[in-house]
Amino acid sequence: MTFAEKLNTAWRKNDSMVCVGLDPDLKKLPAVLKDEKYPIFAFNKALIDATCHAVCAYKPQAAFYAGQQAEDQLMMTMEYLRETCPEIPVILDVKRGDIGSTASMYAKEAFDCYGADAATVNPYMGTDTLKPFYDRTDKGVVILCRTSNPSGCELQNLICDGKPVFIHVAELARDQWNVNGNAALVVGATCPEELARVRAVCPDMPLLVPGVGAQGGDVEAVVKNGCTADGYGLIINSSRGIIYASAEADFAEAARKATETLRDTINQYRGC
Amino acid sequence: MTFAEKLNTAWRKNDSMVCVGLDPDLKKLPAVLKDEKYPIFAFNKALIDATCHAVCAYKPQAAFYAGQQAEDQLMMTMEYLRETCPEIPVILDVKRGDIGSTASMYAKEAFDCYGADAATVNPYMGTDTLKPFYDRTDKGVVILCRTSNPSGCELQNLICDGKPVFIHVAELARDQWNVNGNAALVVGATCPEELARVRAVCPDMPLLVPGVGAQGGDVEAVVKNGCTADGYGLIINSSRGIIYASAEADFAEAARKATETLRDTINQYRGC
Numbered sequence: 001m002t003f004a005e006k007l008n009t010a011w012r013k014n015d016s017m018v019c020v021g022l023d024p025d026l027k028k029l030p031a032v033l034k035d036e037k038y039p040i041f042a043f044n045k046a047l048i049d050a051t052c053h054a055v056c057a058y059k060p061q062a063a064f065y066a067g068q069q070a071e072d073q074l075m076m077t078m079e080y081l082r083e084t085c086p087e088i089p090v091i092l093d094v095k096r097g098d099i100g101s102t103a104s105m106y107a108k109e110a111f112d113c114y115g116a117d118a119a120t121v122n123p124y125m126g127t128d129t130l131k132p133f134y135d136r137t138d139k140g141v142v143i144l145c146r147t148s149n150p151s152g153c154e155l156q157n158l159i160c161d162g163k164p165v166f167i168h169v170a171e172l173a174r175d176q177w178n179v180n181g182n183a184a185l186v187v188g189a190t191c192p193e194e195l196a197r198v199r200a201v202c203p204d205m206p207l208l209v210p211g212v213g214a215q216g217g218d219v220e221a222v223v224k225n226g227c228t229a230d231g232y233g234l235i236i237n238s239s240r241g242i243i244y245a246s247a248e249a250d251f252a253e254a255a256r257k258a259t260e261t262l263r264d265t266i267n268q269y270r271g272c
Numbered sequence: 273m274t275f276a277e278k279l280n281t282a283w284r285k286n287d288s289m290v291c292v293g294l295d296p297d298l299k300k301l302p303a304v305l306k307d308e309k310y311p312i313f314a315f316n317k318a319l320i321d322a323t324c325h326a327v328c329a330y331k332p333q334a335a336f337y338a339g340q341q342a343e344d345q346l347m348m349t350m351e352y353l354r355e356t357c358p359e360i361p362v363i364l365d366v367k368r369g370d371i372g373s374t375a376s377m378y379a380k381e382a383f384d385c386y387g388a389d390a391a392t393v394n395p396y397m398g399t400d401t402l403k404p405f406y407d408r409t410d411k412g413v414v415i416l417c418r419t420s421n422p423s424g425c426e427l428q429n430l431i432c433d434g435k436p437v438f439i440h441v442a443e444l445a446r447d448q449w450n451v452n453g454n455a456a457l458v459v460g461a462t463c464p465e466e467l468a469r470v471r472a473v474c475p476d477m478p479l480l481v482p483g484v485g486a487q488g489g490d491v492e493a494v495v496k497n498g499c500t501a502d503g504y505g506l507i508i509n510s511s512r513g514i515i516y517a518s519a520e521a522d523f524a525e526a527a528r529k530a531t532e533t534l535r536d537t538i539n540q541y542r543g544c
Contacts, residue, residue: 023373023374025373061370061374063368063370063374063375063377063378063381064374064377066377066378066381066385067376067377067378067380067381067385068377069385071343095368095369095370095394096335096367097367097369097394097396097416098333098335098367099419099421099423100421101295101297102295102333102335102336103335104339105335105336105338105339105340106335106338106339108339109335109338109339113338113339113341122367122369122394122396123396123427124369124394124395124396124416124419124427124428125416125419125421125423125424125428126421126422126423126424126425126426126427126428127423127426128421128422128423128424129423144369144396144397147371147396147397149371149372149397149398149400150398150400151371151397151398151399151400151401152397152398152400153398154398154399154444155395155396155398155437155440155441155444156396156397156398158430158432158433158437158440159432159433160430160431160432160437161430161431165427165430165432165437168427168430169427172426
């Protein structure tokens with residue numbers, strides 16, 4: 001199945017638009033995992049087992065593995081996801097942004113080395129950066145558009161030709177970067193009125209929405225402003241709010257409850 | 273020594289503004305290295321030995337190592353550079369762009385895991401992305417401004433408040449991201465008049481200039497438009513033009529000649 005097919009299937013089968021961010025920080029892992037040979041993998045495995053019935057996607061953040069020299073545990077996590085829940089798409093959050101042969105290397109890293117279904121990409125360098133990703137028609141490219149962090153506005157909200165840079169990105173995604181129907185956009189939950197503007201430009205494109213939970217985004221506003229006409233279209237990511245729902249031995253059970261609660265809150269505002 | 277001190281020293285001691293891009297592609301390595309246990313490291317080691325007298329920096333492109341599962345050989349290369357030519361700054365070309373704890377992880381990866389003197393960073397997400405890098409006062413942050421690739425203009429040249437996005441980036445770098453005096457900007461050789469505009473905004477900031485050689489940038493225009501008042505200020509990168517100057521057993525000698533020729537061409541236009 002392609003990324004788009006997996007996503008459409010998971011939305012419906014699990015009746016969920018929740019994405020769990022697998023961003024394990026060794027300093028925050030539950031004490032019960034401290035003696036594991038592969039504590040990050042053990043943490044992820046327990047989280048996946050507890051949540052895979054209630055998510056539409058997983059999003060491992062590559063920096064947490066690279067910065068802790070745990071690339072092997074990212075690989076083990078990706079393999080476990082493919083074995084255990086092959087129908088759930090995995091978005092590798094790498095935010096790559098380079099060109100030509102280098103961009104091709106990054107696409108190879110995400111899709112072939114790690115076997116991800118989609119990867120996040122930074123559009124600052126333009127089409128040259130995106131093409132090696134969207135040319136992989138079986139995979140997805142998730143393009144930064146309007147990010148949820150406080151300084152996201154510094155460049156993204158500069159007004160050019162009467163509209164902000166992030167709307168130019170959405171238009172480029174619609175007109176040039178979605179020729180294979182496999183583009184998606186990142187739009188933060190912390191700016192719901194901007195989410196509505198992006199949705200107006202791209203009525204059917206999947207939107208990956210970080211920033212609910214720890215970053216304070218409002219789920220109701222996200223759902224009301226971001227859903228497609230058929231009531232789907234969102235990949236609402238929560239990392240810390242789910243994976244650190246408890247720091248004790250019951251962390252996986254707490255993650256399950258947090259995932260189901262977020263799923264139900266989203267669905268309530270969807271009118272399901 | 274800090275990144276800035278190393279760079280200032282290397283410019284003067286080696287009388288060179290050449291940066292060698294260590295972007296090894298296994299498919300292009302000289303046949304003579306095919307039986308090496310670590311062919312990429314062997315290639316880099318020979319290139320470093322042949323060129324370290326005539327460069328101001330090295331720039332390994334991380335994608336080539338990640339995409340070929342050769343992170344260990346990047347680590348070996350970084351260690352070899354520290355042992356052999358500790359006075360030459362090493363810019364790890366990662367083009368990272370993320371925020372908060374994730375950006376801190378990437379800074380840790382570049383500076384602590386790999387021991388780089390500087391790292392390239394993408395500014396699309398703003399100050400949150402840059403701060404974990406420029407807060408490391410001993411290290412350097414090299415910020416994408418106007419890139420050399422054909423589609424670089426799509427977002428970077430949008431006009432906001434009468435000036436292009438890339439000039440907004442240069443102004444943010446001057447006013448906010450250089451508080452510790454360790455910021456530099458990437459400006460492509462393929463747009464020399466834009467290089468002059470960035471230099472006018474940031475009269476003393478080091479500029480990393482890719483795009484001479486294989487990408488067709490004009491060395492004379494780069495030097496005349498990009499030097500600081502004291503005749504330095506540029507880190508002119510060449511990768512393919514140097515590392516693949518010969519595909520035969522004499523590749524290191526050919527790389528030495530190509531480096532010295534580029535150094536001399538640059539110095540001729542500097543008026544040295």
